[in-house]
Amino acid sequence: MAAQEATSAGGDTVVTVQALVGGHFWLPDREVFQDSVHLPAETGSQVPTFSFLITHPVHGKLLFDLGLRKHGKGYPPAWDETLAEFKPECEEDVADVLQKGGVELDTINFLVYSHLHFDHVGDPTLFPSAEIILGKDAESLFEKPYPHDPESLFQEWPEGRTITYLQYTVPQASVKEESLPEQEESTETNGPIDTGSSPKPGGKAAVPPDDKKEVPENGTKATHLARPPPQQISPLGPFPHALDLFADGSIYVIDTPGHFPGHLCLLARVSTSPATYILLAGDCCHNRLCYTPGERLISQENYEDIEVARDTVAKLVNCAREGELKVGKEEGGIGKVVVILAHEKEREEEMPLFPKELNSWAVEEAWKEAKEEITPLRQKRAREEEVDEEDADRTIKRKLEATIENPSDGKGHGTKTKREEDEADGVAAGAAKKQRTQ
Numbered sequence: 482m483a484a485q486e487a488t489s490a491g492g493d494t495v496v497t498v499q500a501l502v503g504g505h506f507w508l509p510d511r512e513v514f515q516d517s518v519h520l521p522a523e524t525g526s527q528v529p530t531f532s533f534l535i536t537h538p539v540h541g542k543l544l545f546d547l548g549l550r551k552h553g554k555g556y557p558p559a560w561d562e563t564l565a566e567f568k569p570e571c572e573e574d575v576a577d578v579l580q581k582g583g584v585e586l587d588t589i590n591f592l593v594y595s596h597l598h599f600d601h602v603g604d605p606t607l608f609p610s611a612e613i614i615l616g617k618d619a620e621s622l623f624e625k626p627y628p629h630d631p632e633s634l635f636q637e638w639p640e641g642r643t644i645t646y647l648q649y650t651v652p653q654a655s656v657k658e659e660s661l662p663e664q665e666e667s668t669e670t671n672g673p674i675d676t677g678s679s680p681k682p683g684g685k686a687a688v689p690p691d692d693k694k695e696v697p698e699n700g701t702k703a704t705h706l707a708r709p710p711p712q713q714i715s716p717l718g719p720f721p722h723a724l725d726l727f728a729d730g731s732i733y734v735i736d737t738p739g740h741f742p743g744h745l746c747l748l749a750r751v752s753t754s755p756a757t758y759i760l761l762a763g764d765c766c767h768n769r770l771c772y773t774p775g776e777r778l779i780s781q782e783n784y785e786d787i788e789v790a791r792d793t794v795a796k797l798v799n800c801a802r803e804g805e806l807k808v809g810k811e812e813g814g815i816g817k818v819v820v821i822l823a824h825e826k827e828r829e830e831e832m833p834l835f836p837k838e839l840n841s842w843a844v845e846e847a848w849k850e851a852k853e854e855i856t857p858l859r860q861k862r863a864r865e866e867e868v869d870e871e872d873a874d875r876t877i878k879r880k881l882e883a884t885i886e887n888p889s890d891g892k893g894h895g896t897k898t899k900r901e902e903d904e905a906d907g908v909a910a911g912a913a914k915k916q917r918t919q
């Protein structure tokens with residue numbers, strides 16, 4: 482589809498997206514690929530965990546995921562065994578990175594979690610003004626959280642915060658005001674929400690009062706406008722359930738079950754001309770080869786419901802193959818899409834990181850000519866043509882001989898030599914890929 486044919490859906494509002502690295506950890510291959518379930522934990526990769534700052538022109542700042550807790554500490558003890566295997570490293574957490582970049586933590590209005598694993602949950606107490614938003618199925622994890630249940634993986638929410646568990650069918654949201662024990666919980670449905678301008682007494686906000694300025698330099702304090710009720714979108718591209726979070730087509734929450742209760746993705750519109758979205762795909766899968774069409778299958782070891790998770794990944798593969806999503810109800814509401822997984826390690830080098838913005842990078846990435854067909858094929862060919870050094874030498878030798886035989890025509894002569902050039906390129910690509918992976 483040509484760029485000029487794509488039209489936006491649901492108005493013209495775009496958001497700014499910035500990627501932050503919220504630490505790194507060791508991810509064993511057996512947790513990622515089905516073909517690696519037999520391998521020891523030592524076989525794997527160091528991966529980043531990304532968080533994203535999304536800035537909306539009206540509703541202000543939203544964080545999607547928080548990465549690791551600083552120094553990998555402060556989790557409920559039930560995580561200890563997992564942490565020993567995954568070895569979190571986090572010298573600077575997302576809050577540190579934001580503050581270094583001049584973002585005051587109490588200007589964050591919304592905190593949306595893809596899910597609540599240790600590498601995404603971070604420390605929500607550092608963002609005292611943020612409404613915390615999760616998928617509906619995450620609610621069941623808080624029936625008896627830590628420390629009420631010492632063995633729970635999930636820490637009770639800080640008191641006095643607004644917690645929203647999104648539903649994808651009407652009513653679209655249930656809202657809970659986390660209360661002091663003697664107070665009654667209030668529940669709203671669908672209504673605009675104002676979390677108030679400061680943490681309530683008893684909250685565990687970790688920002689010292691002295692650090693709080695009356696007028697932050699770079700944004701409104703959280704006396705933000707209440708958001709409208711999210712609009713139900715069914716379906717959104719291949720995904721059966723989604724919500725238009727601010728009812729203006731700028732940010733969609735997509736139900737992507739399978740990995741963990743309530744797992745969700747965010748789809749952020751970063752350009753209307755040409756129509757371009759970033760799909761923040763969380764932990765739908767843990768390596769780009771798992772959403773590259775025809776590549777590797779996700780591991781049964783790392784998903785709450787592997788069949789559901791594979792179905793979700795199939796939808797993601799569909800997006801990656803098409804490179805575009807039909808968004809919005811009107812005809813022609815199609816935009817190109819760039820997928821970013823929470824632990825897509827290659828992205829750490831490929832994409833600009835905070836304080837830089839992702840928007841123009843994403844437009845370039847999404848609209849690369851024929852990228853969707855070429856990239857997976859190239860990867861596949863590179864792997865097929867991964868040969869031992871002897872073979873590589875032979876290929877290069879053949880190419881050299883051909884050049885020597887035809888010195889006046891060094892750029893190639895006929896399909897055969899061109900094919901040999903491609904083979905040598907394939908070998909080089911294979912070697913480069915190996916280096917990056919291991």
Ligand SMILES: [Zn+2]
Binds near residue numbers: 601
């Ligand atoms: Zn994760």
